[in-house]
Amino acid sequence: xxxxxxxxxxxxxxxxxxxxxxxxxxxxxxxxxxxxxxxxxxxxxxxxxxxxxxxxxxxxxxxxxxxxxxxxxxxxxxxxxxxxxxxxxxxxxxxxxxxxxxxxxxxxxxxxxxxxxxxxxxxxxxxxxxxxxxxxxxxxxxxxxxxxxxxxxxxxxxxxxxxxxxxxxxxxxxxxxxxxxxxxxxxxxxxxxxxxxxxxxxxxxxxxxxxxxxxxxxxxxxxxxxxxxxxxxxxxxxxxxxxxxxxxxxxxxxxxxxxxxxxxxxxxxxxxxxx
Ligand code: FES
Numbered sequence: 001x002x003x004x005x006x007x008x009x010x011x012x013x014x015x016x017x018x019x020x021x022x023x024x025x026x027x028x029x030x031x032x033x034x035x036x037x038x039x040x041x042x043x044x045x046x047x048x049x050x051x052x053x054x055x056x057x058x059x060x061x062x063x064x065x066x067x068x069x070x071x072x073x074x075x076x077x078x079x080x081x082x083x084x085x086x087x088x089x090x091x092x093x094x095x096x097x098x099x100x101x102x103x104x105x106x107x108x109x110x111x112x113x114x115x116x117x118x119x120x121x122x123x124x125x126x127x128x129x130x131x132x133x134x135x136x137x138x139x140x141x142x143x144x145x146x147x148x149x150x151x152x153x154x155x156x157x158x159x160x161x162x163x164x165x166x167x168x169x170x171x172x173x174x175x176x177x178x179x180x181x182x183x184x185x186x187x188x189x190x191x192x193x194x195x196x197x198x199x200x201x202x203x204x205x206x207x208x209x210x211x212x213x214x215x216x217x218x219x220x221x222x223x224x225x226x227x228x229x230x231x232x233x234x235x236x237x238x239x240x241x242x243x244x245x246x247x248x249x250x251x252x253x254x255x256x257x258x259x260x261x262x263x264x265x266x267x268x269x270x271x272x273x274x275x
């Protein structure tokens with residue numbers, strides 16, 4: 001069992017939990033994820049680590065409350081216990097001194113973006129960070145990401161904060177201004193990552209995306225997280241979750257991520273009915 005040390009709502013639909021898990025916190029690196037099973041008979045779900053502290057022995061996760069299990073997590077408070085945590089899983093972000101790195105995040109992807117840009121900056125990169133959400137109230141990790149930015153841009157779909165429009169608009173503008181960009185990192189909705197990869201491809205800008213396929217075991221055994229990269233099948237959990245954005249078959253990923261929507265709806269209705 002794993003103790004929840006702290007529980008916060010980042011938005012009405014996003015829960016942030018700090019969990020005591022010293023053995024994971026000691027080994028965790030930016031870009032990795034954990035598999036959480038909230039209750040003994042619950043579902044296993046992969047969640048990105050928004051932070052980890054070897055000193056405190058804790059890991060922090062942020063989850064968008066959309067389905068049964070994430071809503072269940074959303075009801076948890078400090079002092080509650082989680083049945084199981086497995087991790088850290090996946091390959092960490094490849095850290096090099098690339099030069100000028102533009103990192104782009106949207107929605108819940110901002111939670112993962114924070115430790116990644118922090119690590120990129122610690123690796124000596126100049127960090128240009130662009131974050132976006134539907135509106136100002138849905139922006140998460142804004143202060144944290146700003147604190148590890150050399151340049152920082154905010155975008156909202158409704159114009160309630162920063163640029164009125166998409167994160168991709170800012171990237172296009174930077175490219176049009178001939179800004180030096182040595183690498184682009186993107187994490188967020190699939191459509192956002194696809195658009196970013198399509199923008200950078202003709203300019204030959206190395207682009208890394210963090211994918212979110214459906215996962216079960218998270219250790220390369222079930223095949224549920226299959227993604228197509230450069231025409232070849234890869235497993236998101238052990239070969240990723242980060243891949244070359246120019247090689248990803250985003251349409252296949254979109255289709256695969258919709259496979260269990262009817263079952264997810266049934267599970268959610270049952271859970272809501274049982275509450
Ligand atoms: S989640 Fe099962 S193989 Fe990746």
